[in-house]
Amino acid sequence: MGLLSRKATCNTHGQDSSYFLGWQEYKKNPYNEVNNPNGIIQMGLAENQLCLDLLEPWLMKNPDALGLKRDGISIFKELALFQDYNGFPAFKRALVDFMGEIRGNKVSFDPNHVVLTAGATSANETLMFCLADQGDAFLLPTPYYPGFDRDLRWRTGVEIVPIHCTSSNGFKVTLPAIEQAHRQAQKRKLRVKGVLITNPSNPLGTTMARDELDLLINFIEDKQIHLISDEIYAGTVFTSPSFVSVMEVLKDRNLDQTQVWERVHIVYSLSKDLGLPGFRVGAIYSNDPVVVSAAIKMSSFGLVSSQTQYLLSAMLFDKKFTKEYMSENHKRLQKQQKDLVSGLEKAGIRCLDSNAGLFCWVDMRHLLKSNTFEAEMELWQKIVYHVKINISPGSSCHCIEPGWFRVCFANMLESTLKLAIQRLKSFVSSIAMKSQSHQELKSLRRKARNNWVSRLSLQSFYDREQDTTTEVSFSYRPHFMSLSNIAATLDAAA
Amino acid sequence: MGLLSRKVTCNSHGQDSSYFLGWQEYEKNPYDEVKNPKGIIQMGLAENQLCFDLLESWLAKNPDAVSFKREEQSIFKELALFQDYHGLPAFKKALVDFMAEIRGNKVSFDTDYLVLTAGATSANETLMFCLAEKGDAILLPTPYYPGFDRDLKWRTGVEIVSIQCSSSNGFQITESALEAAYQEAQRKNLRVKGVLVTNPSNPLGTTMSRNELDLLVNFVTDKEIHLISDEIYSGTVFSSPAFVSIMEVLKDRKLENTQVWERVHVVYSLSKDLGLPGFRVGAIYSNDPIVVAAATKMSSFGLVSSQTQYLLSAMLSDKKFTKEYISKNHKRLQKRQNKLVSGLEKAGISCLESNAGLFCWVDMRHLLSSNTFEAEMELWKRIVYDVKLNISPGSSCHCTEPGWFRVCFANMSEDTLKLAMQRLKSFVSSITIDNQTHQDLKNMRKKNRTKWVFRLSFQSFHDREQGER
Numbered sequence: 001m002g003l004l005s006r007k008a009t010c011n012t013h014g015q016d017s018s019y020f021l022g023w024q025e026y027k028k029n030p031y032n033e034v035n036n037p038n039g040i041i042q043m044g045l046a047e048n049q050l051c052l053d054l055l056e057p058w059l060m061k062n063p064d065a066l067g068l069k070r071d072g073i074s075i076f077k078e079l080a081l082f083q084d085y086n087g088f089p090a091f092k093r094a095l096v097d098f099m100g101e102i103r104g105n106k107v108s109f110d111p112n113h114v115v116l117t118a119g120a121t122s123a124n125e126t127l128m129f130c131l132a133d134q135g136d137a138f139l140l141p142t143p144y145y146p147g148f149d150r151d152l153r154w155r156t157g158v159e160i161v162p163i164h165c166t167s168s169n170g171f172k173v174t175l176p177a178i179e180q181a182h183r184q185a186q187k188r189k190l191r192v193k194g195v196l197i198t199n200p201s202n203p204l205g206t207t208m209a210r211d212e213l214d215l216l217i218n219f220i221e222d223k224q225i226h227l228i229s230d231e232i233y234a235g236t237v238f239t240s241p242s243f244v245s246v247m248e249v250l251k252d253r254n255l256d257q258t259q260v261w262e263r264v265h266i267v268y269s270l271s272k273d274l275g276l277p278g279f280r281v282g283a284i285y286s287n288d289p290v291v292v293s294a295a296i297k298m299s300s301f302g303l304v305s306s307q308t309q310y311l312l313s314a315m316l317f318d319k320k321f322t323k324e325y326m327s328e329n330h331k332r333l334q335k336q337q338k339d340l341v342s343g344l345e346k347a348g349i350r351c352l353d354s355n356a357g358l359f360c361w362v363d364m365r366h367l368l369k370s371n372t373f374e375a376e377m378e379l380w381q382k383i384v385y386h387v388k389i390n391i392s393p394g395s396s397c398h399c400i401e402p403g404w405f406r407v408c409f410a411n412m413l414e415s416t417l418k419l420a421i422q423r424l425k426s427f428v429s430s431i432a433m434k435s436q437s438h439q440e441l442k443s444l445r446r447k448a449r450n451n452w453v454s455r456l457s458l459q460s461f462y463d464r465e466q467d468t469t470t471e472v473s474f475s476y477r478p479h480f481m482s483l484s485n486i487a488a489t490l491d492a493a494a
Numbered sequence: 495m496g497l498l499s500r501k502v503t504c505n506s507h508g509q510d511s512s513y514f515l516g517w518q519e520y521e522k523n524p525y526d527e528v529k530n531p532k533g534i535i536q537m538g539l540a541e542n543q544l545c546f547d548l549l550e551s552w553l554a555k556n557p558d559a560v561s562f563k564r565e566e567q568s569i570f571k572e573l574a575l576f577q578d579y580h581g582l583p584a585f586k587k588a589l590v591d592f593m594a595e596i597r598g599n600k601v602s603f604d605t606d607y608l609v610l611t612a613g614a615t616s617a618n619e620t621l622m623f624c625l626a627e628k629g630d631a632i633l634l635p636t637p638y639y640p641g642f643d644r645d646l647k648w649r650t651g652v653e654i655v656s657i658q659c660s661s662s663n664g665f666q667i668t669e670s671a672l673e674a675a676y677q678e679a680q681r682k683n684l685r686v687k688g689v690l691v692t693n694p695s696n697p698l699g700t701t702m703s704r705n706e707l708d709l710l711v712n713f714v715t716d717k718e719i720h721l722i723s724d725e726i727y728s729g730t731v732f733s734s735p736a737f738v739s740i741m742e743v744l745k746d747r748k749l750e751n752t753q754v755w756e757r758v759h760v761v762y763s764l765s766k767d768l769g770l771p772g773f774r775v776g777a778i779y780s781n782d783p784i785v786v787a788a789a790t791k792m793s794s795f796g797l798v799s800s801q802t803q804y805l806l807s808a809m810l811s812d813k814k815f816t817k818e819y820i821s822k823n824h825k826r827l828q829k830r831q832n833k834l835v836s837g838l839e840k841a842g843i844s845c846l847e848s849n850a851g852l853f854c855w856v857d858m859r860h861l862l863s864s865n866t867f868e869a870e871m872e873l874w875k876r877i878v879y880d881v882k883l884n885i886s887p888g889s890s891c892h893c894t895e896p897g898w899f900r901v902c903f904a905n906m907s908e909d910t911l912k913l914a915m916q917r918l919k920s921f922v923s924s925i926t927i928d929n930q931t932h933q934d935l936k937n938m939r940k941k942n943r944t945k946w947v948f949r950l951s952f953q954s955f956h957d958r959e960q961g962e963r
Contacts, residue, residue, distance in 0.1 A: 003718075003757070008624040008788035052571045059562065059570065066561045068553070076553060077546045082772040083613075083765075118612050118774075119577075122795045129649050133499050134628070155623050155649075155792065224497075263497070271577075278576040278800030280612075294502040298649065301616045302796035306772030307805065 007155060020146075022380075026390040033416070041420045044390040046202065046358045047411040048236065048275035050332040054325055055274070058315060065314035068307065075310075082306040085299050087116040091313035095283060098316045099268060102235045102326065107247040109285055115295040116309070118280040118302035120232050120269035121151050124196075126298045127265055127284055128156040130291050131226050137161045137190035138228075139181045141173045143361075143397035143404070145202045152196070161185040161192070164400050167363070170352060171204055173197070173212045178219050194226030194263070195219065200233040200243065203397050203406035204361045205337075205354030207237055213249045217260060226263045235273030235326060237356040238334035262288040270312065272358060273329070279308045333358070333410060336417065340409040343421030347428045351407075358410035362391075365403030367431055376402040387427045389420050501649060514640075516874075520884040525910065535914045538884040540696065540852045541905040542730065542769035544826040548819050549768070552809060559808035562801070569804075576800040579793050581610040585807035589777065592810045593762060596729045596820065601741040603779055609789040610803070612774040612796035614726050614763035615645050618690075620792045621759055621778055622650040624785050625720050631655045631684035632722075633675045635667050637855075637891035637898070639696045646690070655679040655686070658894050661857075664846060665698055667691075667706045672713050688720030688757070689713065694727040694737065697891050697900035698855045699831075699848030701731055707743045715754045722759050729767030729820060731850040732828035756782040764806065766852060767823070773802045827852070827904060830911065834903040837915030841922045845901075852904035856885075859897030861925055870896040881921045883914055 022044050031039035059066055068076045082088060089111070096109035117123040132138065134157030140148060141163040152158055163181040165171040178195070185192045195216060199208040220227045229246040237243040246264055255261055266285040271277035281304055286292050316322060340360055341351050352361040368375040373395045380393040383405075394404035409417060516538050525533035553560060562570040576582060583605070590603035611617040626632065628651030634642065635657040646652055657675040659665040672689075679686045689710060693702040714721045723740040731737040740758055749755055760779040765771035775798050778789050810816060834854055835845055846855040862869040867889050874887040877899075888898035903911060 003625075003720075004782075004784060004788070005624055005627050008784060047575060049571070049575065052574060055574070056568060056570050063561065067557065068560060074550055074553075076550050077543070080546065080549070080770045080772050081541060081543070083774070118796045118799075119794075125795050130499055130502050131497075133501075136499075150791070150794070155795075226497075276574045278574050280577070280797050280799050288498075290498060290502065294498070297644070300613075300644070301619050301649075302612045303774050305612075305774050305799035305802040308799040308801050311801065 022384055022390040022392065025384055029388075031388070031416070033413075038388065040384065040388045040390050041416060041423075042390050042411065043408045043420060044392045044406070045411050046272065046408050047277065048272055048329075048333075048358055049411045050275075050336060051325065051329045052275055054328060055315075058318070058321055062314060062318075065311045068310065079306040079310055082309075083303065085296050085303060087114070087304070088306060088309040088313060090317070091304075091309040092116065094313045094316035095268075097319075098322055099234075099285075101319075101322060102273070103243065103245050103248060107245060107251055109247075113285055113287060113289075113292055115284040115286070115292060115299055116304045117282040117284060117295075117299050118304060119271060119277070120230065120267050120282040121147065122280075122299075122302035123267045123269070123282040123284045124148070124151045124228075124230065125156060126295050126302075127228055127267065127291075128152050128158045129298060130294050131228075131265075132156065132158045132193040134158070135190065136193045137185045137188075138193060139163050139178065139185065139195045141165050141171075141177075141197060141201075143171070143203050143394055143399035143406075145198060146392070146396045146398075148196075158193075159185075159188075159190050161188070161190065162398055162400075163195070167352075167401055167404075170206070171201075171361075172209065173215060175215055175219070178215070182223070192223065192225055194228060196228040196230065197246075198230040198232070199246070200231075200237060200356035202233060202357060203359060203392065203394075204352055205357035205359055206352065206361075207241060207243050207356050209241070210244055210249065213244060213246055214253075217246070217249060217253070217255070217264075220263060221260045224259075224263075226265065228265050228267060230267040232267065232269045233272050233357050234268070235329065236333055236358060238330040238337065239355045241355060243356070256287075262286075262291075265291065274325075276312075279312070280304060281308060281312060336409045336414070339414065339417055340407065340421070343417070344407075344424070347421065347425040348432075349424070349428065359406050359408040362405045362407045363403065364405055365401070367428065368403045371402055373402045379403075380405070383424075383427070387423050389423060516878055516884040516886065519878055523882075525882070527907075527910065532882065534878065534882045534884050535910060535917075536884050536905065537902045537914060538886045538900070539905050540766065540902050541771065542766055542823075542827075542852055543905045544830060545769060545819065545823050548815075548822060549770075549809075552812070552815055556808060556812070559805045562804070573800045573804055576803075577797065579790050579797060581608070581798070582800060582803040582807060584811070585803040586610065588807045588810035589762075591813070592816055593728075593779075595813075595816060596767070597737065597739050597742065601739060601745055603741075607779055607781060607783075607786050609778040609780070609786060609793055610798045611776040611778060611789075611793050612798060613765060613771070614724065614761050614776040615641065616774075616793075616796035617761045617763070617776040617778045618642070618645045618722075618724065619650060620789050620796075621722055621761065621785075622646050622652050623792060624788050625722075625759075626650065626652045626687040627685075628652065629684065630687045631679045631682075633657050633672070633679065633686060633689045635659050635665075635671070635691060635695075637665070637697050637888055637893035637900075639692060640886070640890045640892075642690075652687075653679075653682075653684050655682070655684065656892055656894075657689070661846075661895055661898075664700070665695075665855075666703065667709060669709055669713070672709070676717065686717065686719055688722060690722040690724065692724040692726070693740070694725075694731060694850035696727060696851060697853060697886065697888075698846055699851035699853055700846065700855075701735060701737050701850050703735070704738055704743065707738060707740055708747075711740070711743060711747070711749070711754060711758075714757060718753075718757075720757045720759065721754075722761060724761040726761065726763045727766050727851050728762070729823065730827055730852060732824040732831065733849045735849065737850070750781075756780075756785075759785065768819075770806075773806070774798060775802060775806060830903050830908070833908065833911055834901065834915070837911070838901075838918070841915065841919040842926075843918070843922065853900050853902040856899045856901045857897065858899055859895070861922065862897050865896055867896045873897075874899070877918075877921070881917050883917060 026040045026042045029039045031041040068079055092111040092114050096111050100108045117126060137159040139161050142165055152160060161181050161184055163177050182192055216227055234243055269282040284295050350363045354360055367379055376393055376395055383389055392406040520534045520536050523533045525535040562568055562573055586605040586608050590605050590608060594602045611620060631653040633655050636659055655675050655678055657671045676686055710721055728737055763776040780786050844857050848854055861873055870887055870889055877883050886900040
């Protein structure tokens with residue numbers, strides 16, 4: 001008899017994926033400007049570190065919020081005892097206002113439909129437990145956040161069936177793709193309970209278009225299934241098009257009070273917008289009171305610390321502060337994203353056009369040896385171990401096209417971003433040179449196999465190459481290698 | 495097709511039980527000394543409210559702990575970003591030291607085997623996910639904490655089979671009860687994965703004897719199953735016998751590095767000892783590195799807020815404070831428990847002798863109109879609605895004998911406790927009179943059926959009764 005559960009001994013936690021392995025490598029050799037300038041720069045972690053300096057002064061000006069006081073009087077006892085899974089009322093009120101504000105107040109939320117959870121990780125798993133049974137499936141557009149493999153499937157037994165999106169249309173969700181996924185699920189004899197989207201998208205960094213949202217609503221209406229919209233990045237939309245929540249679309253289409261209304265659920269968290277992942281603040285918002293009621297009971301397994309609820313209720317109530325914060329947050333995200341995009345451009349690397357998130361979806365297909373995931377892994381390993389940058393390979397996000405990588409930009413200083421870009425640029429150049437030399441070497445070898453008449457050409461070719469090589473060596477002096485050396489290196493690498 | 499999951503539409507969350515219903519009644523009409531002196535007094539909630547003054551004065555002397563500072567330097571950013579499921583090292587260190595202190599330093603714990611969770615609720619469920627499959631069973635001695643029906647079974651699909659304990663031996667676990675439970679599980683075609691005990695016990699308020707612990711170790715060794723010891727009340731042991739943790743027994747029997755060592759897991763929390771249920775601080779301690787690894791990953795679903803980890807790492811690292819706190823906590827709990835016990839005695843009600851916990855296991859069998867659970871429910875309703883005390887009926891704790899109730903004492907002021915005792919006393923007196931009258935009435939009716947010769951006796955009997963009233 002297996003002593004432990006299958007869950008404990010299996011691999012469904014997904015944490016052997018490269019997403020987590022890169023993280024581990026980083027931890028062994030983390031970059032530090034002073035202590036470890038040759039270390040690995042972490043660009044695989046979607047954290048928002050750009051505005052923590054705005055939060056600190058607020059904390060200093062509001063000591064009561066931290067000191068567990070209200071109007072100077074200690075409320076420690078009240079908070080210490082507060083474990084009501086209905087949540088701290090003042091906090092839920094402040095949170096729904098903040099969520100409304102992020103959506104330009106085009107939609108409003110009712111605190112009675114909010115369920116607080118210890119982070120979005122907990123919220124997503126809880127929704128699975130509420131909406132699906134073991135062996136049911138949810139459809140997710142690819143590429144998607146690697147953590148979903150664990151959060152949605154591990155302990156719930158729910159399956160994920162991918163809705164494959166491609167670069168041909170900027171990875172947008174299409175009707176044929178959704179239907180294909182649905183058919184695939186049926187072929188696998190899985191009952192589809194719903195669709196889960198992340199909007200704005202991780203890892204794409206784009207907001208969903210209104211027509212994509214319409215498509216999804218039509219689809220779930222037709223199939224009578226659920227739609228979960230993980231809007232954890234809603235506050236990171238730094239440029240147009242502006243964020244359109246699925247709630248806004250439902251409202252605009254006058255679908256409140258219809259059946260589909262109760263099948264749409266939102267997940268939110270303060271980990272990305274406010275940069276507070278350590279505080280474990282997430283939420284489920286559902287229009288279905290039965291779901292709300294069940295999710296509230298389930299939240300017992302992951303309640304938000306009352307100490308934290310109190311601090312954040314005070315912070316989010318300060319509307320002057322939240323307005324300022326969101327505005328500055330957008331500005332800084334936009335600037336840092338621009339720095340990354342232009343830096344990559346200089347290295348001859350393009351990104352998917354993005355307007356949100358803490359990362360870019362980077363196109364390195366042209367750097368692959370072959371259009372395969374093996375080549376993607378090879379490239380990724382070079383980038384992690386030689387270039388010393390941890391980024392996330394598209395395969396870990398279940399992308400069906402090799403060569404795409406998620407590169408985070410909001411978790412570092414401008415100077416670190418610059419350095420990362422420099423390293424990448426050098427790397428790309430060296431690949432280009434190697435490719436060129438490789439190409440030339442291939443030509444050389446081909447010619448050498450011809451008869452002696454060609455030998456003269458080879459000689460002249462070789463002479464020419466040396467000249468070229470010499471020219472090249474002046475511009476890229478550190479990378480100068482004789483042809484024979486290059487050949488040896490390529491042979492070794494083959 | 496069912497739109498929602500079976501988990502949602504079924505009843506396994508167990509929250510329709512009387513345990514929770516009494517709570518709801520209280521919330522509709524809560525006692526307040528000033529505003530609502532006739533309201534329901536909450537004696538169904540196992541909270542420790544006796545030592546907040548100690549915590550508050552510590553906070554006042556240690557403002558850095560709440561203001562994200564370490565030696566006057568801001569560590570806000572570090573904490574805001576800290577979501578490592580391995581936990582804040584300083585906090586884990588302070589916590590294992592505290593756990594050892596509670597056990598008289600007779601055992602020590604290694605931070606590498608500790609997993610932090612959002613409360614013991616999360617810890618217990620996580621252990622179920624790690625140790626059992628859907629459809630497996632865990633054996634629990636009755637009576638047990640009603641919340642287990644939700645925490646251990648709801649989302650995991652694991653079943654609970656009772657190890658029936660009775661008042662004949664103070665509700666202690668016996669070998670025959672263990673065997674009977676195991677066989678019951680097999681009869682139901684359930685694979686038993688382990689035993690879960692709460693030590694000190696909720697709702698009994700007693701610590702397990704070494705004999706019981708030995709029995710359990712032998713049983714799980716023999717059956718090659720797990721033992722989970724929920725020691726959430728370990729810091730509330732206010733009088734002898736001293737607390738003996740399962741870890742101590744394993745150590746004393748030199749069972750470390752044997753197979754059973756890796757099958758014993760401890761659950762802990764700061765909700766009862768420190769009275770901080772709102773902060774959601776729980777832990778799993780396991781000697782099996784695979785369980786630790788899996789549970790650590792699962793803790794992603796219920797991590798402890800870094801803000802809270804930092805506050806408590808500072809507090810628990812203050813060994814002078816923890817020593818004082820533990821000592822005063824014990825004294826105050828003991829005093830309060832004594833008050834409850836003697837108050838009940840005056841009302842002619844006895845309790846199971848207890849040395850721990852935040853409640854007493856109260857014997858009201860003599861107040862039942864019949865030795866049935868219907869009668870227990872009837873009595874309970876009267877106590878909630880008429881006497882206006884919310885207490886927990888034994889049936890909600892799966893007790894097999896009707897008439898036992900869990901009554902909490904640590905979540906109210908001394909005055910409120912006094913008032914509750916008064917109300918109970920009046921109630922018991924009125925029942926006694928009622929019972930006596932009821933008894934007399936029964937006798938009367940019996941006699942009436944006999945011949946007219948006895949009518950004279952009856953008349954004189956009746957006169958006597960009226961005189962006594």
